[in-house]
Structures are given as structure tokens and as C-alpha cells.
Amino acid sequence: MAAAAAFSLVAVLVHWPKWHELERTGMKKWIALMATALALGLAGCGKSAAKPQLLETPDQDTQFQMGTVVTLRIYDRGKKAVLAQAFKRITTLADAITVNQKGSAVDQINAAAGKHPVRVSKDVFRLIQYAKAYSQKSNGSFDLAIGPITSMWHIGFNDERKPSQREIDAALPLVHYQDVQLDVAKRTVYLTKKGMQLDLGGIAKGFITDEVIDTFKQHGVTTAIADLGGNIYVLGHSPKGPKRDWTVGIQDPKESRGTALGTIPAANQTIVTSGIYERYMKVDGKVYMHLMNPRTGYPFDNELMGVSIITKHSVDGDALSTATFDKGLKAGMAFIEKDTNAEAIFITKSKQVYVSSGLKNKFKLVKNSGYKLANIKDVK
Template identity: 70%
Template sequence: MKKRFVVVLLMLLALVAAACAGKTAAKRTLVEGDPYSDTQFLMGTVVTVKIYDKDKQGALDAAFARVQQLADELTVNQKGSEVDAVNKNAGIKPVHVTPSVYRVIAAAKHYSENSEGAFDLAIGPITSLWHIGFADARKPAQSEIDERLPLVHYPDVVLNAKKQTVYLKKKGMAIDLGGIAKGFITDEVVKTLKAKKVTTAIIDLGGNIYVMGKSPKNVKKDWNVGIQDPKKPRGTAIGTLPASNMTVVTSGIYERYLKVDGKIYMHLMNPKTGYPFDNNLMGVSIVTKKSVDGDALSTATFDKGLAGGMAYIEKLKYADAIFITKDKKVYVSSGLKDKFKLLKDSGYTLATLKK
């Protein structure tokens, strides 16, 4: 019999139904541990915030206002978006952006450098070509990919911290923050809730989970966080781990994909080839204190594959990872070996990398 997870598994079927209908789920009064909860469909994903502190229902409005504000600033090809303005001025002039937008772009540039291009914020020309996750998604011709691939070059993204400007050196370049924006926004929601004196909450931005404080059922214990099965709908776990004031960010090949002639192409793009990543990995969950780090690292580790991704994570003192391979094996980084628990009926097996 499967364990009932109080927090992260969130009864998403009901939430998705409400959100996809373009409606906001009803806010509820806190009674015997029942949270104030709100769900909205934003940025193409289901956003849920649950607050367990008494008399903090008003913090929900502040949290969603912050999500909407950042979504408007960061979304590509949206009227009024600062990122869209940066891309339209590629090869023309630097564009001044707000402090929040500058910070997320700076974080994306940092991880582009830190991962040696495994994560590349200048991937925009390729992601817009495939457009996986949208109605017009398609597999482009090799000639189209060859034409755009030289534009994917993060060193050509020039930042000026003093002037708060972003400049793309070549016409046709485009930054795409899809691999880091949800993480950044999650962290901003955490800051917003803390400013409202919220101490116990769950924030879920379509797979970017943040658990604040301790479990409301036992204030001395951590939350029990479910790790997503990459082959099944959101809310289906293969295992659990304890967490408090931590984030779990999961990327998987079945999250958003394009199927052509029986082959599945995932939404995460390889900056070196112009094609979606294609290796033995089926899913990666990053565990860290900041969701912006987890977002970028989940993409970078997919590029590096199981062995390279594990080696990369082990060098970082602030992050751990759970790797799930296509043969249904689960590998965990050293910091999680005594914490992660695989469900007996998950259909997966724990494995260890051979040295």
C-alpha cells in the first residue's frame, strides 16, 4: 500500500483541473492543520502555494502577485517582457533591465560559465526553433539547426552590473531563461512569504518544490518530500527524503516532449548539438537550498549524463542529486545516501556507479 505523502504530492489531479480551466482554486480557512491554499495556472504551469501559519491568508495574494510580476518581466515573446526587449535588440544595443531581471540573467550567465556551457542561457535560437511544449512544436531540418547553432554562445551575452544592462553581441541571438526562471521565481516567493512572517509553507511551481519550516504535523520533524517518477504524472513518487527549508527541482524526459516517428525528444536542449539531450538519463532531481541553483543544475547534469553529472554534483558543496536512468535504476549523490528511501513498489532499483 503506497504511503500517503502529506505535502509534496498535493493531490495534483484536482488542482490541475481547476487551474487549467483558468480559475483560481478556493482559498481555505486554516482548521486543525489544514492550510491556506491557492492554485493558479501561470507561465504555462500549475502554481500552488500552501501556508500553514494561522492568520496568514493574506500572504497568498502577495506571493501570487510576485509570481505574476516576474512572469511578465521574464517571459520571452510577451508584450512588455524585458527579456523579449533584450532579444529584439540583439546586435543593436544594450538594454536596461530591472534589478530582479538582471539578477536572474546574471545567475544564468554564472551557471553557463560554471557548467562550461552545459547550461547555456543563449539557447534561445534553438528552443524557439523546436518550440517543444507548444502547439507548433516540430523537428527542424538539420540546415535550420546548423544556421542557428553558432548563435548559441553564452560568452556573447554581455552584462554591465553598474548600468544594469544586458547586451547580445550578434543579431539573431536570444536568451531563454526557461531553464532557470521558475527556480528564481520560487526563491522570490519564499522571500515574499518570509517578509509576511510566514514560517511553514509549501511552494510548488510546476515541479520546483520548496518546503519551508518543519512539518505542521510534528514541528520537530522535517517534511517528507516525494521524488517524482519521470514517466508518470506529477504527484507520483518513486521515493522520499526528509527536507526543511530546502528545494527539490526535477527535470524529466516525459515532462514536455515531442514525438516524431516513434522517437521522443525532450524539451531540454543540448547547446552543443542543437538537439534535445539524448543519453541514458530519464530524470534528475536536484536538492539544494535555492531553487534557482536546482533549476540550472538539473539542466546542466542532463547534458553531462550520469557519470559526468554525478561528478559535477559531487564537486558542489551546496547541492545533491538523484539520477534516474532509462533502465529504471536510481543513483544518489553522497549527501543523500542515508536520507533517500526508495518505495518498494516503485518499480525502480537503487544502484551505485562503478569507479
């Protein structure tokens, strides 16, 4: 398979432009171009050896959701109507979860900070439970209460700015996941301090990706791809042959969308990629990425340029990608190696690539990528 076809599945969406840039270039044009490019790569490389019940050319739909381009693709014959059901699920969840979305549950919780608990839907409560659990698991590397910081920087939006140190110092005491109280019996969420804010952006797309896959399965879909802009899920095996894995590309964080530095085989797995150029802003020549350090109030700034997490559940991949960025290369790899359900690929600013133990015989560098495989044991 040619490199262009191999990597179009996954990290092609790592560098999606900001919303105002999409408006400027024309959303319809973007969607049409990207849907075509993804379809060529995913279906590509000759004729399919698909089973009789699978389509050679999948039914698919592409929409702009949650600030990114979402493409869903179903290979099962006669399941085209499920696409609409899946997008309906995405819209319902996004409307409830998104910050600054009129009527969203998260906005209601934030508005009631320091005042009273807020009862939420089962879906929203389940997501917040996940987010708090990962905040605890990562010892605060991922913190669902990061809202006071992210709302000030607002990287990727028209009002993005670099806050003053005084503003950051005032907001940091509010970033404290332990002050998010959950009442399972009443299904309520309470932020104990006035000014606290939830921001579930670091885990929401993963949660919704998993819900899309559940929707597929509930409607009898066995072979599909869900692409939610940096969160990819490959359901089943490639239609090219029995039990044949998909070939998934890992985005080069320094290059344009669709430029892979390596590939991995995958089936019934999700690949979540975060990079310093995924969403960022420049101030006085310095690049600030959108992933925030809950301890400093600034974007993460270490040797890492990109992280790809491979898991069975996209919600796990989302949280782990943020947590490992915080921990850096060596501590991040140690954190992943302790998790029997996750693998990772770390890409450093010096163009070194480190893979977790479960990927050592699976990950392949693209020829002439300019990157070099390295051993974590050599890192001091």
C-alpha cells in the same frame, strides 16, 4: 504515511500536460482536481500535531502561471493575505521574464541583439546574472543564450516542430553565453550578435520560487509550501511535530503524476525535478524532450530519464538539473559531488536509481516501485 500522501508534495507536477491539452480538458477542472489531490497528500495521514500558531489545514491558492499550475500553501495562522502578495510577485516577474510576452524585458533584449544594450530592472538583471554565472560554472552545459534553438523546436506549444539540420546548423553559432555582455554599473544587457536570443526558461521558475519564499519570510510566514510545477520549496518543518521534516516524494518519470519511486526528508529546502516526459513531442515514434543540448541543437539524449536536485535555493536546482542532464549519469554525478550545496537523484532509462553521497542514508525506494538502487562506482 501511505505512498500516495508521501509523494504528492513534489514530483506530482513533473508531467503537467501541454497548455493546449489543459485548454481541452478545462483549466478550472484541472486546478480543482490537483489542488484537492495536493492538499490531501500534504496534509494527509491522520491528524496533525501542529503547534498552536500553525493551521492543521493550510490557507492555500492555486493559479495557472508560467504555463503550469502553481499552488501556494501557508500553515501560519493569520497569514492568508500573504498568498495574494506572493502571487502578485510571481505575475510581475513572469511578465518581465517570459519570451514572447508583450512588453517583456527579455523580448526587448532579444529584439536589440546586435544593435544596442538594453537597460532592465534590478530583478531581471539579477536573474540574468545568475543565468550567465551558471552558464560559466557548467562550462556551457546550461546556456542562457539557447533561445535560437528552443524557439525553433518550441516543444510544448501548438507550433512545436522538428527543425531541419540546416536550420540547427545556422542557429548553433548564436548559442554562446560568452556573447551576452552585462554592464553592472548601467544595468544593461547586450547580445553582441544579431539573431541571438535569451531563453531563461531553464532557470526562471527557480528564481521566482525563491522570490516567493522571500515574500513569505518578509511577511512573517514560517511554515509553507510553494509548488511551481516541478519546483517545490518546503519552508520550515512539517506542522506534524517540532523539527519534523516533510516527507517529499520523487516522481517516477515513466508514470502518471503522483507516482513516486522514492521519498526523502526535507525542511527549508527545494526539490527541482526534470524528466524526459515532463514536456516532450513525438516525431516518427521518437520522443524528444524539452531540455536542449546547446552544443548539438537537439534535445538531450543519453541514459538519463529523470533528475531531481535538492538544494537550499531553487534557482540553483533549476540550472543544475539542466546541466546534469547534459553531462549524463557519471559526469553529472561527479559535477554534483563537487557542489557542497547540492544533492541529486539520477534515474536511468534502465530503471536504476543513483543518489549522491549526502542522500545515501535518507533516500528510500517505494516498495514494488520496479526501480533498483545502484552504485555509481559500478558505472563504467
